[in-house]
Structure formats: structure tokens, C-alpha cells
Amino acid sequence: MKFNTITCAAIVALHSIGSAFAGGEGWTSDFEAAKKKAAEEKKDLLLDFTGSDWCGWCIKLNDEVFSKDAFKAGVKDKFVLVEVDFPQDEAKISAETKKQNDGLQEKFGVEGFPSIILCDATGKPFAKTGYEAGGPEKYVANLDTLRAKKAKRDEALAAAAKAEGVEKAKQLVAALKEMDLEDATVTNFYGDVVKDIKAADPKDETGFTKEIESKAKLAKFEEDLNAFAEKQDHDGALAFVDKTLKEGGFEGETKQEILATKAMIYAHVKKYDEAIKAVEEAKAVAPESELGKNIDKFKAQLEKMKANPNAADEEEDGGEEPEPAQKGEPEKKAEPEKKAEPEKK
Structure with a gap:
């Protein structure tokens, strides 16, 4: 088990294809x-x-x-x-x-x-x-x-070109947020926009720089937490999560992800009351986020597992863990040399 964020890769039976391209012609x-x-x-x-x-x-x-x-x-x-x-x-x-x-x-x-x-x-x-x-x-x-996101991106970039200072930064931030791309993708393709935001908003009135730093901090948290997962040290993982939350520095959706992760760990060791409490705390942080909107499903799963621990054991034997997202999650290839291995949606 990896103590990662709440989404986890789905496992689907392997198939084969007959054409040169998955989609065929075109x-x-x-x-x-x-x-x-x-x-x-x-x-x-x-x-x-x-x-x-x-x-x-x-x-x-x-x-x-x-x-x-x-x-x-x-x-x-x-x-x-x-x-x-x-x-x-x-x-x-x-x-x-x-x-x-x-x-x-x-x-x-x-x-x-x-x-x-x-x-x-x-x-x-x-x-x-x-x-x-x-x-x-x-x-x-x-x-x-x-x-349509492309048109909105271009409109925001055009508006930014006519603005100055914080207003310019706001338009540039709007362009990036509209696309909702991965951080690595933004860095690789819109690094010039990121630099322009920082230059136009040195006091970080938009909160953009703070958000970037928070995401980097979250990535470091997950990396450190997974060291406990590799040792199957659940108590150590929970203590680390509590220490991280007590130290602060995380707000909004990043804090929500940490609380959701805490719930996952509690669920894994069958402490369902604690898991449900952590889930409720997570939702309260950002109820309108993507995770917040799905978290009631996760809570329902936990309550079902609490009511029927034997069913929870059967789920665990099958390799499944409770999760709120029901969408097809991106899979990772179980091959060590691939970069896309053991995604997140």
C-alpha cells in the first residue's frame, strides 16, 4: 500500500488489439x-x-x-x-x-x-x-x-498584454487556472507566463506564488509519507500526518488531501471511527473542491465497512481500498523502467 492521495489506480484485465493504432483509421x-x-x-x-x-x-x-x-x-x-x-x-x-x-x-x-x-x-x-x-x-x-478552454486562455492572455502590475498577474493566473493542467506541464509549456506573474506581482497579492510553494510542500510530504508505507509503519505514518497538520503551512485543498490520506490510513488498519472523523474534517476544509464533492461516497464506504468488517476483509483481500472517485482512473504500467508506473487523475 502507498499512503498516497485518495485516488488509486484501478485494475482491469489485460486485452489485446488488432490494429496498428488503438483508434484505427485516422x-x-x-x-x-x-x-x-x-x-x-x-x-x-x-x-x-x-x-x-x-x-x-x-x-x-x-x-x-x-x-x-x-x-x-x-x-x-x-x-x-x-x-x-x-x-x-x-x-x-x-x-x-x-x-x-x-x-x-x-x-x-x-x-x-x-x-x-x-x-x-x-x-x-x-x-x-x-x-x-x-x-x-x-x-x-x-x-x-x-x-473552449483554449479561447478563454487566449482571451486572458490578450487581456494581460494590455494590463500592468497586479491586474496583469491576475489575468495571467486566470489563463493558467482555466486550463487546469499538471504543474509539470505548466512549467514546461508556460514557464514564461509563470515568470511574468511573479514579475508583475512581487508582493504575491494574487497568492499564486504561495500556491506553487504549497504544492511543492505537499509533494515532499507525500514522498516522506511513502517511506512509512514501504515499511508498513501505519502508526509512524499517522504520527507523521498529525505532526505535519500541527505544524501548519497547508491550507485549502492541499490540507484536504492530507486529511483524506489520514482517513485512508485509518481505514487500512480498520479504525473506522477515526477514518470517518478524518473524512468529515477533510470535507469541511473545501466542500466544493473535486475531492470534497466526492468525499461523501468515501464516507459511505467507510460506514459500510464499519457495519460489516467481514466485507471489509474481503475487499482488502481483493486488493481494493475505499475511494470516493468512481471515474476511470489513469493506470500506471507495472514496469520499472517506465516513467508512468506504480496516475493520478
Whole structure:
């Protein structure tokens, strides 16, 4: 067990595919050629980071969405489709493609599969999603909603270009928040925007710098906490979490994640009353966050496990842990040399 944040990778049976690309006709694996085509045709890019012959959620996404005519018709005038594959059988892709895909994975900060990243024709990302249930029509509608983020990004950047000082910083922050990208992706693609925010807002009136520092602190917390997990030291982990919370420095959603992690540890050692209390504290911190909105499901699972400990034992034997998120979580390849191994959505 890893004492990580509350989401955990789902386990789905392995499948195989018969075509060169997961989605079949209409996909390319050449990123540079795809950018050129997108520029010429005034389209955006849809990058599918996938494990085509081992990742269960990737295969479900292909079977339920990408392979359907309704999806192909819905995106043909909007996107150039790029498959960035990490197959178990590496003979399925060329050495050149593998090198390209490894570089794209690092640059886009992809840690789990499937990761669907939408980019403009220059290759700059503006939105990210993954597996979504509901079929091709619903998926295309969601892509249209995400595609609107590019327009809002550009509007905010244009407004920032006309502003100065804190107002300029606010517009730049709005552009980044609108896209809701991973920190590594922001650093790699929008590092100039981050620098401009700090320069325009040296007193950090927007709170942007504080937020960045808080996220870095949370990452260090998780790294230290996982040292206890490797030793299966639950008491030590709980003491470390309590010490961290007492020292302070975490607010909002980052504090919520720590409390949710505390609940997970308590649940793992079957201290359900303590787990439920931690979950309630977590929700109270940021009830409208994504985690906060899902946390009642987690609490319901804990109450069910408390009422029937034998059922909890059966769940544990099956390798499952309580979690609020019911969406298809990105999977990580169980292969040590891969960067996307044992994501977070």
C-alpha cells in the first residue's frame, strides 16, 4: 500500500488489439507531422497517451469511444488525432517512435494512462481528460467543452498584454487556472507566463506564488509519507500526518488531501471511527473542491465497512481500498523502467 492521495489506480484485465493504432483509421504517431497538419487545416491536436496492449481503461476508451463512427465524425473537423503509445510489446512501435513518445511523456508530465491532452496547433496544451463513460457522443461533447478552454486562455492572455502590475498577474493566473493542467506541464509549456506573474506581482497579492510553494510542500510530504508505507509503519505514518497538520503551512485543498490520506490510513488498519472523523474534517476544509464533492461516497464506504468488517476483509483481500472517485482512473504500467508506473487523475 502507498499512503498516497485518495485516488488509486484501478485494475482491469489485460486485452489485446488488432490494429496498428488503438483508434484505427485516422490516427497518426508522428507528433511533428501532426502539428504541421493541424496548422494547415486550422485544427487542434488530441494526444492519446495510451498503453494499447495492457492498460484496461485505455482499451475501454478505445472500444467505447475512439473506434466508433460517431466519435470520428464528431472530431474530424476539429482535431488531428495523435496516438502516443507505450505498449508492453515494444516491437509494435519503431525505435524512433519510442524515443519520441518517451520525450512527449516527460514534457507533458504524463504519469498514468489513458491521458488525453488537447493542444493547439503549436503543440501547447490547453486541457486534459481521460476515460469517460457514456459513449462517443458524450465524449465528443466533453471535448467541445474542453476546447473552449483554449479561447478563454487566449482571451486572458490578450487581456494581460494590455494590463500592468497586479491586474496583469491576475489575468495571467486566470489563463493558467482555466486550463487546469499538471504543474509539470505548466512549467514546461508556460514557464514564461509563470515568470511574468511573479514579475508583475512581487508582493504575491494574487497568492499564486504561495500556491506553487504549497504544492511543492505537499509533494515532499507525500514522498516522506511513502517511506512509512514501504515499511508498513501505519502508526509512524499517522504520527507523521498529525505532526505535519500541527505544524501548519497547508491550507485549502492541499490540507484536504492530507486529511483524506489520514482517513485512508485509518481505514487500512480498520479504525473506522477515526477514518470517518478524518473524512468529515477533510470535507469541511473545501466542500466544493473535486475531492470534497466526492468525499461523501468515501464516507459511505467507510460506514459500510464499519457495519460489516467481514466485507471489509474481503475487499482488502481483493486488493481494493475505499475511494470516493468512481471515474476511470489513469493506470500506471507495472514496469520499472517506465516513467508512468506504480496516475493520478
